[in-house]
Amino acid sequence: xxxxxxxxxxxxxxxxxxxxxxxxxxxxxxxxxxxxxxxxxxxxxxxxxxxxxxxxxxxxxxxxxxxxxxxxxxxxxxxxxxxxxxxxxxxxxxxxxxxxxxxxxxxxxxxxxxxxxxxxxxxxxxxxxxxxxxxxxxxxxx
Numbered sequence: 001x002x003x004x005x006x007x008x009x010x011x012x013x014x015x016x017x018x019x020x021x022x023x024x025x026x027x028x029x030x031x032x033x034x035x036x037x038x039x040x041x042x043x044x045x046x047x048x049x050x051x052x053x054x055x056x057x058x059x060x061x062x063x064x065x066x067x068x069x070x071x072x073x074x075x076x077x078x079x080x081x082x083x084x085x086x087x088x089x090x091x092x093x094x095x096x097x098x099x100x101x102x103x104x105x106x107x108x109x110x111x112x113x114x115x116x117x118x119x120x121x122x123x124x125x126x127x128x129x130x131x132x133x134x135x136x137x138x139x140x141x142x
Contacts, residue, residue, distance in 0.1 A: 015134045017054055020141065021090045024080045025051050028116045033058060034077040035069035043069055049078065050112040055131040056092060059109045059121075062101070062128045070096045076132055087142035098131040105129040 017025065025031075034044040045066060047058040056078060060067050070076065074096040082088035100108065106121075108129045113121035121127070 015054075015094075015137055017051060017056070017134060017137070020088070020139045021092075021137055022051060024082060024088070024090050024139070025049055025056055026115070027083075029083050030081045031058070032079050033066060034079075035066050036073045036075060037065075037069060038072065047078075048112050048116050049080065050108065050115065052108060052131055055097070055133055056094070057108055057112065057129050057131050059105070059112060059127050059129050062126055067128065067130075070099075070130060078132065085141070088140070090137065090139045092132065092134050093136040094132045094134040096130045097133040100129040100131070 028048075031047050031049045032044050033047045034042050037043045043065060047060070047066075050057045058078075076094060076096060078092040078094075080090045080092070105128055109127055110120040113119065
C-alpha cells in the first residue's frame with residue numbers, strides 16, 4: 001500500500017495529515033529529521049515527533065545544529081518508521097513555519113514526551129518546538 005500527496009495544489013487541496021501517516025506520527029515511532037547544512041549537504045538526526053493540527057511538531061535545543069540549519073533554510077524532510085512493523089513507513093517533506101518557545105512549547109513537549117516515555121519531559125534543559133507544514137507525503141506498508 002502506498003499513498004502520495006504533493007505540493008502545487010490549490011490552498012483548498014492543502015496536504016493533509018490523515019490515516020496511516022497521522023497514526024505513525026502520533027505514536028512512539030522512530031523518526032529522523034533531515035535539514036540542510038551550510039555547505040548544502042544533508043544533516044539527519046533522530047527526533048521525537050507529534051502532530052499539532054495539520055503540522056508535524058518536533059523539539060530540540062535552540063542552539064542545536066538542526067535549529068541553526070532551520071534558521072538559515074526551513075526546508076526539512078522527516079522519515080517515520082513503525083516500531084512494530086519496520087516496513088510501514090512515511091516520508092514527509094515540508095518547511096518549518098513556526099518556532100514555539102516558553103510555556104506554549106513546554107505544553108507541546110510534554111504531550112510528545114508522554115507518548116514516548118509516559119511522562120513529562122525533564123526540565124533543566126532549554127527546548128523549543130518547530131512546526132513543519134507538509135508539502136509532500138508518502139506512506140508505504142509492505
